[in-house]
Amino acid sequence: MGTRVAVVGAGWSGFTATTPGVSYKELMFAAASRAYEDAGVDPRTQVDSFVACSEDLEEGTSIFDEYVPDQLGAVQRPVHTIAADGLFGVVTGVMLIGSGVARTVAVEAHSKASDVVSLGRIDRFALDPVLNRPLGIAPVALAGLEMRALLEATGRTVEDCAEVASRNRDHARSNPRVADPPTAPPPHPLADPLTADQAAEPADGCVVLVLAAADESGTGPAPTVTIDGVGWHQDAPSLESRSWDRAVYAERACADAYRRAGIAPADVDLAEVDDRFAYKQLQHLDAAGLADLDPARVNASGGALGEGDLREANGLARALACVERLRAGDGATALALAWRGLPSSSGAAVVMRRG
Amino acid sequence: MGKRVAVVGAGMTRFVRRAEETGKELSWIAAAAALESAGIGLDRVDAVCLGTAPDAFDGVHRKGDYLADGAGAWGKPFMRAYVGGGTGVFTPIQGWYTVASGMADVVLCVAEEKMSSCRPHPQGAFVTIFDDIIERPLEPNLLWIFALEMHRYMHAYGLEKRDIAEVAVKNKRNAVDHPAALLGQADLTVDDVLASEVLAWPVQRLDVSPISDGAVALVLASEDVAGSMTDRPVWIQGVGWNLDTTYWTNRDLVYPEYVEHAARMAYEMADVTEPRRQIHVAEPYDPFDYKELHHLEGLLLFDKGKAPEAARDGVTARDGDLPCTPSGGLLGVGNPIAAAGLMKVAELFWQLRGEAGGRQVPGTPERGVAQAWGDLMQVGTVVVLGTDGGPATTASDPPASAPPAPRATALDDAAFLAAPGAVDAAFDGSYRWDPGAAMGRFLDGLAEGVVHATVCDACGRTLVPPRAFCERCFRPTDGWAEVPATGVVETYSRCHVAWDMQPLDEPRYPAVIRLDGTSQGGFLHLLGGFTDEPTIGMRVEAVWRPPQERTGSILDIAWFRPAGEEAGS
Secondary structure (H helix, E strand, O other), X not given: OOOOEEEEEEEEEEEEOOOOXXXXXXXXXXXXXXXXXXXXXXXXXXXXXXXXXXOHHHHOOOOHHHHOOHHHOOOOEOEEEEOOOHHHHHHHHHHHHHHOOOOEXXXXXXXXXXXXXXXXXXXXXXXXXXXXXXXXXXXXXXXXXXXXXXXXXXXXXXXXXXXXXXXXXHHHOOOOOOOOOOOOOOOOEEEOOEEHHHEOOEOXXXXXXXXXXXXXXXXXXXXXXXXXXXXXXXXXXXXXXXXXXXXXXXXXXXXXXXXXXXXXXXXXXXXXXXXXXXXXXXXXXXXXXXXXXXXXXXXXXXXXXXXXXXXXXXXXXXXXXXXXXXXXXOOOEEEEEEEOOOOOOEEEEEEEEEO | OOOOEEEEEEEEOOOEOOEOOOHHHHHHHHHHHHHHHHOOOHHHOOEEEEEOOOHHHHOOOOHHHHHOOOOOOOOEOEEEEEEOEOHHHHHHHHHHHHHHOOOOOEEEEEEEEEHHHXXXXXXXXXXXXXXXOOOHHHOOOHHHHHHHHHHHHHHHHOOOHHHHHHHHHXXXXXXXXXXXXOOOOOOOOHHHHHHXXXXXXXXXXXXXXXXXXXXXXXXXXXXXXXXXXXXXOEEEEEEEEEEOOOOHHHOOOOOOHHHHHHHHHHHHHOOOOOHHHHOOEEEOOOXXXXXXXXXXXXXXXXXXXXXXXXXXXXXXXXXXXXXXXXOOHHHHOOEOXXXXXXXXXXXXXXXXXXXXXXXXXXXXXXXXXXXXEEOOOOEEEEEEEEOOOOOOOOOOOOOOOOOOOOOOOEOOHHHHHHOOOOOOOOOOOOEOOOOHHHHHHHHHHHHOOOEEEEEEXXXXXXEOOOOOEEOOOOEXXXXXXXXXXXXXXXXXXXXXXXXXXXXXXXXXXXXXXXXXXXXXXXXXXXXXXXXXXXXXOOEEEEEEOOHHHOOOOHHHEEEEEEOOOOOOO
């Protein structure tokens, strides 16, 4: 990549099933304040551009970008919304800095899932209105189809997936963001072979990362974590055309991120990958070429299964976990990998290194 | 700065009221036309950028993913960005930073909107742009905010409707020469506009752009490869974007500061220091006629309050000193929201290459500016394009290649509804928004007949609506204050239609109320209980519902009436 970019600030709020008495604006303000304090920047004068990641129907507001500037310190500043997971926002921040139009960028994504009474019905509205929606199937059925295809193609078992879910929830016990140790719901069937204990539960939370150009000698931040490679990719949007056993979007996003970082999968020693369903972690590790990575080094935060399903903030939560580990010296090269969730077939990957 | 970025191809569909084509198909038609214009195939495209506004139009959650294959993004890096109505001009900004950063050499930018899928009226998608706690309970419609802003603008500068109607006439006449236009009308007069139906005074039917379906696409290329595609690249010289506070009722609506900020950002990048001399053609956003004037001032092309005079004097005519909206704009070509904005950038591309046909402005324009606007009257997006002294083109030069003919199939309402296989689906989402700490206390206060404000000690402001943080100082607010439920009418409208554009039996009077004791604080509410027509600047007081009927809602205030008068209806 061209301009070297560093993560210079990180902040979060929530990460609980519900956040009663706190509006999404207040949730965002808390996370942004922490991130700016961590970065040592004043957003009103020292952040050049702001990227928020959200989807209208998740918020219950059309053109939701209207409602983001105040709580990010972004009033009368360059702000735009990426309708995708927060990791796409990181990719955008890297591009803004690489283009030269900004030196410092704040990236935000949040979930106030507890405001949404009908989360499943909103997910169903993402299905093709002509071909798929009339069938009346729940989106989670697509996860069942995909999981079955993956197990069939790879020889893995339901027990392998259950082990992922169990391990990630164990990891979350040492995660200070997780207030209450997560317990697995009963394994009642969702869409065979998928069961409820292998699916992440919705949660509220917000993550803000502050990115900055790292090549300003003398005046720039001293980077401890750099973003060395990014990739993002769209596989077939239609259900009828996509691969069911492979996460093609992740394969290509990771390949681009590795190429830009000049590394091979073997160089990665820490990974945080989307695990909203336990089988997705296995599928994503295959796509990233990390199937043999020590399981203790994968989703050590607990992932979405441990921290909760933060909707469009999931990818940013994965990146946040990487930043924390790299800052702590627990690893040298990390991969964060996001998936946009059902029924999408798109994802983003970011390679980070300890500086 | 990163790599230089050129526009090397453009294409669009016709803009129609109801398209037979799906959103995916509209996207594909525009994308294919742009690729044809650039003389390349999809295999040369490294990444795709999509712009499209509310999901509610198409009736698909995550509609960016849904539209991806139509936009040519299957198997490619793909992202959707949006900033409400500003999206169309933001889409090439997204493409610009994708190329300028070195992530891609060739990017396909596609902007799509299929508004007609939204029933019973696409205006329904706009009902949910308003604040969920304090505005939606008032049952607003989109026309309100335009009418409130237009009235404020007219009041501030003493303008008459006739001054503003000139823009509608100019643009709808210009659109006659646009092959994609929905509403070109050569014989339209100012009197026609003034005689059209009053929707929400001062907004009348012919002040407004039409609901439309359509798509537009551009091909952007880096300086490394643009030369292999065309000998007449049009360069993106500057980009700018800016988003103002959500609290639109706390702003003076007379001037779009956010547009000025976006313009200054783009001009600085483009080394434009004297925009009135260095900009040769402008495509300001014109969903309503007054908005073109508003935006020309925000773009620093005219002094504040002086754009109407320039329009009246013909300065902004296609053959005027500063041709503005030679395309015909949203008022004439149509307004499929995101696509309409990108259409303006495409128009600059054609104008600067001398390919605009009957719309071509005289002389040899070398630089143009396109701008879009949206959200809660809040966002400005600006792109400056220029030829950088490339091969000269003039209106008299024959174009090297004519733009691809736009196409899309228009259906009438009956055919649209009877289309075989048409799928009806109601969105059955349900929400229970947490008002949070600040707004929760505000609502509790209303139930008690008290208006609570928060105070920021750093800037000394007293804030209504109250917030837990000061958006200007970016710090927690410091405490609470009670303010009187009296104030001044900042602007108002007399609205004759409901959200679905059906006529109301009795008009409603939305207004922005500036409350006493606040720092430009206030909110959207309704006027009532008056005998004479309200006026801007009129003092008003809240009419509270009886205590037993209050629920902790903005509706605990029934309306605002002239101060000192007895309660009316």
